[in-house]
Structures are given as C-alpha cells and as structure tokens.
Amino acid sequence: MAVSLDEVKKLKELTGVGLTDAKAALVDADGDFDKALEAMRKKGLTKAEKRGEREALEGMVDAYVHGGRIGVVVEVNCETDFVARTDDFKTLVHDIALHVSATAPAYIAVDDVPNDIRESKAAEFKEKVVAEGKPAEMADKIVAGQLTKYFAEKTLMEQPFVKNPDVTVGELVKEHISRLGENIVIRQIKRVELGVSE
Numbered sequence: 001m002a003v004s005l006d007e008v009k010k011l012k013e014l015t016g017v018g019l020t021d022a023k024a025a026l027v028d029a030d031g032d033f034d035k036a037l038e039a040m041r042k043k044g045l046t047k048a049e050k051r052g053e054r055e056a057l058e059g060m061v062d063a064y065v066h067g068g069r070i071g072v073v074v075e076v077n078c079e080t081d082f083v084a085r086t087d088d089f090k091t092l093v094h095d096i097a098l099h100v101s102a103t104a105p106a107y108i109a110v111d112d113v114p115n116d117i118r119e120s121k122a123a124e125f126k127e128k129v130v131a132e133g134k135p136a137e138m139a140d141k142i143v144a145g146q147l148t149k150y151f152a153e154k155t156l157m158e159q160p161f162v163k164n165p166d167v168t169v170g171e172l173v174k175e176h177i178s179r180l181g182e183n184i185v186i187r188q189i190k191r192v193e194l195g196v197s198e
Helices: 005-015 017-029 034-052 088-101 117-131 135-154 168-178
Strands: 056-064 072-078 164-168 187-192
Touching: 005 017, 005 034, 017 034, 056 088, 072 088, 088 168, 088 187, 117 135, 164 168
Parallel strands: none
Antiparallel strands: 056 072, 072 187
C-alpha cells in the first residue's frame, strides 16, 4: 500500500525512528496514522525501558518562576553532555519544571512514597470503607484502588502532563528516552510557593 511521504516524515519526527521504520509502521497499519503512531510508541517504550537501566550522570538543572509567586528547580539527568545540550532535552526539562509549578507533586515516583505515609493512608481508607459497610472481602481491593489513585495524583511520573493530559509525565520521559536514545532520570524537584511553608 502507498503511504504519503509527509505522513512518514511526521511519524519519524514524533517517534524518533528512521524513515524506513516509519514507512513500515504506516504500511503495517494500512495507512492509519494513529494506529502506526501507537505501534511505534509501544515499540519505542520497550526500547526505552531497556535504556532505563543505564547510568545517567549528565543533564541539567532548570529553574522556572511563575508570576513571582511560585519557583521551581528541577534536576534531570541523561547519559551524555551531547544530549544534555540538545533543544529537545532542554525543552523536556523546562516542561517538567513548568509541570511541577502547576501540579505541586509531593514525590517523583511511587517508590519514593515512605512506607509510614503509605500505611497511614491505607489505614485511613480502610476505616472509611469499613464505616461505609462494604464487605470485608472487597475492602482490600477498594483500598488498593484508592491508594493507587491517591498517590498517582501526588506523584510526578504518574500525573497527566499539563501540556498534554493524554500522556503521563512518565510516558513523556519514556518517549524522550526513545527519541534521544539515552536513559533520562528526573533526579530532584523543589517547589517553593510564596507564603506557603512545608
């Protein structure tokens, strides 16, 4: 099947794959651009997960100030200075700082949530569920779902990205890992709001 060169180029730009791979994906998807994009994203995310094991010690620190009331500093690492200097990487880091200013995540990843906080929230949710008279066999499942939702809202990597709520920040980072060919790690985030202390 014939596919348009413009669509091949567009798919290449969005996914960071070569022209041949982009064309093959469009042919496999019978010319359906969205289907080809989804297939390439899945393929790219698999590669990104493998790259996630590599050490990332380069990168950059970026600061963002919103209206003189909110200030954010983030450290995002990659593997090489070469990638750290690319516009694509710089834009990602700045977008993460902008996102942190808007959503105020308490943690970077779910694994960063301390056990005592997780257990305290679990006990609180369990108490509510039992008080609502839910059956005991369902209570644990309900509490697990509530915990997942609660910490997803407070965790940077699980939050819907402010500029494109269809993807999480974690998925955005994985897309950049796939596109740039290097592991990327959000190492630190710090948010300061005028008149609000921790």
